[in-house]
Amino acid sequence: MPNAHDALFRTLADPTRRAIFERLCRDGEQTVGALTARSGVSQPAVSKHLGLLRRAGLVLGRHEGRQTHYSAQRGALSPLIDWTSQMAGFWRSRFDDLEDLLKRMDQ
C-alpha cells in the first residue's frame, strides 16, 4: 500500500473536485470557463481544483491558443479500482503467515 495512493485519495476526497472530474469523464474535454459556468464556484477556485487534479495525474491540460482544454485521465484511477484485489492479496498472504504461526504455537 504505497503512499502514491495518498495523493489520489486526498484529491478525490473533495466533493467539488470530484464533481469536476466526473464532469470531464462524462462530457469530455472542457475549458476552465465551461467548467466554471456549471460548477457554482468561482473561476479561480475551479483553476485551483484543476491544478490539484493535474498534480494527482487525474487531469491533463492541453493548450490551444489562449485556452487550456482539460481532459480526464481515467488510467490514474487504476490504483483505486485495484483496491479490492490488492487487499485480497495482502490478506491471503497474512493468512499463510497466520497458519504458519499456529503450527509453531503447537510445539
Add this chain to the structure above:
Amino acid sequence: MNETSNQTRSVVVEREIPHPPERIWRALTQPHLIEEWLMKNDFEPVAGRRFKFSADWGGVDGRVLSAEPNRTLSYTWAAMGLESIVTWTLTPTSMGTHLRMEHSGFPPDREQAYQGAGHGWRRFLGNLEQVLARMD
C-alpha cells in the same frame, strides 16, 4: 451505490484451519503473536480501545469495535486516509475452525468513509463504475 457494487468493495478470505478457535483467538489478539503474522502493534481486544499496526510503509490506525472471545473480532482499519472495517469470525468445526475475515472498504453505514470526504465518496465510486462502463 447499490448493494451489488457495494459488495465488490469487500474482501473476504476464509479458510478451514486445523486448530481450535481458542488458539486462533490468541493469534488474532495477543500483540507478540499478531506481530508474527501481521504487523507490530499495541493491540488489546477491548471494545473502544485504539491501537496501531506499524509497518515500514506507514501503518494502520484502528479501534476495536467488538471482541467476543473465540467467536468474533471487529476493528476499524484506517490507512492512507481511508477508513474501513475488518471483521473476523471463528466457527468451530469437527476438524478445527472455519476462519473468515471480511474487510469492508467502504462501509455503508459510514458517511465519512474517507477522511474529510464528507458524503459522496461511495456515491462517487458507484458513479465512476458507471462512467467507466460507458466509456468502454
